[in-house]
Amino acid sequence: MNRGIYFALITVCCLFSVVLSGCATVKEAAKGFAGISTRVLEEKRKDAIRESFALDYDSCYVKVKDILKEKVAIKKIEEESSDGGSAYIYADDTAKKMLAIYLSETDTTPVGIFFTPEGEGSTMVEVSSPSIYAKEYIANRIFTGIKASLRPGEDKKANVKK
Secondary structure, three states: OHHHHHHHHHHHHHHHHHHHHOHHHHHHHHHHHHOOOOHHHHHHHHHOEEEEEOOOHHHHHHHHHHHHHHHHHHHHHHHOOOOOOOOEEEEEEOOOOEEEEEOOOOOOOEEEEEEEEOOOOOEEEEEEOOOHHHHHHHHHHHHHHHHHHHOHHHHHHHHOOO
16 A cells, blocks of 8 residues: 555656646757757857848748758768768747758757848848857858859859950
């Protein structure tokens, strides 16, 4: 009989602690266990690489997604990576205005891309990651791609041989 009481008491305490901790904590813990949490990216956001662009939020968001798809395909063809994988988006959270990617299937270094509207026709893009290399690599790819799309005439002129 004592054993049953102890079991019931422990069960009630566990349920009580889960209820008091809140659903968000349980949800984030489950995401962390599954390997898809974005918490570390949000915490590292203070150290993010930032740049503003003369694009509205929606255009900037779509452009970054296109750049990620385009650059990843080029990287896979050019470098023939030894891990056989390529970067992919594992979280697309429009409420937080962020994208979260892994560099590859074997290199699951997370990189977060945050979008902050700065008024009409301007958006700040922030790239965060626990890895300095991953943060700089993805930021360079994205920022270069956006700049090239904003000045397509200049890039074509620079590539023309005289």
